[in-house]
Amino acid sequence: xxNSHVISPNTSPGIDLAEQVRPALERPPMFKVLLLNDDFTPxxxxxxxxxxxxxKDADEATRIMMAVHQSGVGLCGVYPFEIAExxxxxxxxxxxDHHHPLQTAIEKE
Ligand code: TYC
Numbered sequence: 001x002x003n004s005h006v007i008s009p010n011t012s013p014g015i016d017l018a019e020q021v022r023p024a025l026e027r028p029p030m031f032k033v034l035l036l037n038d039d040f041t042p043x044x045x046x047x048x049x050x051x052x053x054x055x056k057d058a059d060e061a062t063r064i065m066m067a068v069h070q071s072g073v074g075l076c077g078v079y080p081f082e083i084a085e086x087x088x089x090x091x092x093x094x095x096x097d098h099h100h101p102l103q104t105a106i107e108k109e
Contacts, residue, residue: 031084033076034105035091037068041100049094049102050076053087078109 033054035046043065050061054076068074079087088104095102 028080030078030109031081032078032107032109033084033088033091034107035064035068035074035076036103036105037072038101038103041095041102043069045095045098045100046102049091053091053094073105076104081106 035050046065046068047058047061050056050064051058054061056064056076064074064076077087078084084106088106091102091104
């Protein structure tokens with residue numbers, strides 16, 4: 001009978017066990033999802049986006065929207081790469097579906 005189904009510990013002799021397992025426990029790199037200002041997207045729509053895609057309450061969504069409006073860019077949330085990328089794309093697609101030019105960016109933390 002084959003032993004190929006037996007899971008053996010992935011250890012190396014002579015290297016401290018805690019050191020060997022540490023890489024598997026490291027946190028993934030995190031990415032900021034940023035919202036960019038433009039002159040056309042309605043403020044109310046941006047607030048809805050922040051509530052819908054980033055789970056912000058109305059007060060926090062309004063605060064972020066105004067920060068973007070006044071400074072040009074604002075932080076929506078921080079996620080592992082694939083989640084950040086997906087949210088950034090979903091927002092742009094949702095905005096385009098509603099004929100708004102809203103844009104996003106992602107940036108490594
Ligand atoms: N500047 C827009 C306006 O005056 C509002 C806006 C805010 C647009 C945030 C985009 O990410 C944005 N209607």
